[in-house]
Amino acid sequence: MAVLTMENPLREGIRLERTPDPCVMVIFGASGDLTKRKLMPALYNLWRERLLPAGFSVVGFSRTDMNDAQYRAAMKEAVEQFGDQGPLNGEAWDNFAEGLFYLSAHPGHPEDYASLASILEEIDRQRGTNGNRVYYLAVPPSSFAGIVQQLDAAGLAQGEKGWRRLIIEKPFGHDLQSARELNQSISKVFHEEQIYRIDHYLGKETVQNLLVFRFANGIFEPIWNRRYVDNVQITAAETVGVENRAAYYEESGALRDMVQNHLSQVLALTAMEPPASMGAEEVRAEKLKVLRAIPPITGDRVGSCVVRGQYGPGWVDGKEVPGYRSEPGVDPNSKTDTYVALKLFIENWRWAGVPFYLRTGKRLPKRLSEIAIQFRQAPLLLFNQTPAEQMSPNLLVIRIQPDEGISLKFTAKQPGPSVHVRSVTMDFRYATSFGMASASAYERLLLDCMLGDPTLFAHRDAVEAAWGIITPILEAWANRPAPSLPNYAAGTWGPAEADGLLQGGGCWRKP
């Protein structure tokens, strides 16, 4: 975990709170959607909650023609629209906004980086940020390499004073080869420990709690293995369609968009061995071992282990919705996958033979993400008065969103003279159990980056290992005819073929 500013003795013993060094966050793509919807509301919340240092500043770097005042006004509007605060208290916002600056600039023009350097030096002088910088690339991946090179050429990537960190957003490449090329081009300028690949799933409270749940409780780890676990199902379901991301999604699809990053990271956290410590390197090393222990699905096995789908028209949450091919910006003959389900195995002593089922899709009946650990059935059915099908196995469900929490299903006797049993669920929900809202994933991750804690960020090796699993599937899809698409109606749990992945007549959870 991060080390606080040790030269400040007043920090000692202030419990629960971590505050980074004063720093400047330079946001490339400062007028874009991500900045408005996620970054600025998260930064403002952190500021209000006293989790950012007094001198914290933002420099927006974007092509849109604006000055500081206009940028501040635009960001205020964004925080009011997308934040959870409603109308902003004038004084508090004004105070935060004093640290917002804007540079109307082109990411390919060297002279604009010289201007950026001057602004940063001035902020250092006026606001005590001491050369500490976070560069947030909220731009398409195709721009990453160019910006990084320009930062290097302008002398902004490294420096004698303060620290420099780089945050990049997924997708980290579009296959193994491109991921390697991207990593190589960035690593020519920034060291791996300076690079923070953000995956907002990992900032969610339940994902972090997964480590605590597994490694701070003595009772779960002994049964967290092939002897007791029958299968693991990881689901990331969305009710929305492609929205305004058709251009991106047509190139990406569900496998690249969700499985390569979010689901593979969640899988790794679920299956990893206990790390030697909770240090970033130790945790990331164990996650990497899991990904490397998954044999790629190649050739004909793709047909039996992977199901892809695309939604047709249907009804979601009481509303009639069009099929994917009728969405604006989508090719009417598109073969893009909006759903994918996979069966994976982890070839190590802990998990050999245990199937891990991953599925994700758009226009599914509910928005939710969860990990369901299904334990093996009791070896002998002693309670003859209860039909065998009513004897459901123990199930541990870790909900990532919404209603973050954990539930355990077990069997209990119904009161009465006869032995009738039924399943009951023991529920733990963050919101009710602790009665407090968790910080948003972006808040947590931005703060972690400023604190220099990379535990919840993806390491280059893990990104490449995940692409190593995904790329053979993409290649197989490219070399064989696509199934008849669309193959599931919006508002259903995906194509029927997905049921065929489950072993022994099992079925997907319908959460």
Added chain:
Amino acid sequence: MSSSSVPTDAGRVEQELRQLWRHEAEKSSAGPVLCSRTLNLIVYCRNFADVQRATALLDPIISHHPCRAIVISPAAPQSEEEIHTEVSASCLTSHGGNRYIGRELVSLAAKPSAHRRVASMARALILPDLPVFLWWRDAKSLGSELFQLLSELAERVIVDSAGLEDLQADWPRVHALVQRPGLAVSDLAWSRLTSWRQLIAQLFDGPARASYLHRLHRMVVEFSPEGGEPKVPADALLLGAWLARQLGFTNSHPVLPQDNPTQHAAAVAWELSKESSRLVVELRQGKRPGTGVTAVFLSCQGTPQAVFVVSRTQDGKGLATRAELPGQATMRRLVRTGDESATCLVSRELEILGRDVLYEQVLRIASELAPALSPA
């Protein structure tokens, strides 16, 4: 919620609680009632009115920390019973709407002659394998016989030194508490200072700012006492002691306060030393709205002086900071105050099991400063 008055006997109380649970389960059409409890909370209230206030505060606390709460108070003077006992149990509906988490409340109103008996009942009612917290809501009776008996049952005692009437006389009792082995102490007056300490610390983040700490020579803590009486509140004393402790200043001796803005206001000052450095800590009554600490001024040696200020906003909902540094524009910041309600403060303390070593060290320094305070 189900409740009933029961004979004074721990076994009967348990029996009654089981009855209440059964009653709740029968009312529920949504399946079994699940019981979730994370701790035992013993609450001592100073009188019946305080029991009502505490019970109202307990509802949200218990929803954060499912527990068995045992509320103990003095019996009404006209009561014929040595101990009057009531129990209640209630359920919380989870988000799903079909499951419940339980909470239990046992109220014991005892005459002074029944202190040993009520303590033994509390001991019998404590749920096993769960930590025991004692929330002592009557600062004046800290150290009393009943306090001694009940604190022996607890791993952590929650007190509020802001309720002490005479810091000079009462402070040693708080200090004595933290010296008891095996007992951790939470002081709500200290908890209220968390936002203040955090903001003051942030003013000195970064090597450039931290260097001003070496030149710090004066700290003024401005306060507004509860009820307007001109006396120094515990949190002001703790904040002064905290800064001294963090910067390594010791060897205090009283000095005359420099500025006393109002003729009748309370003010007290000490000079502390560290090698060749001197730090004056002054606590003085101010005119800002609110109670407790309302502003902190830190000044550093040099010309012109560097000044750092943290103050409560006029509406009391926020804290404003200001840094005036030579050659730089004044930097201002406004943040909201952390939730300082008793509910929130106690809830936070219930999350902590270990000792707060920093508080204990600050308390020791505060004890050294306290004799200079004027009696109320």
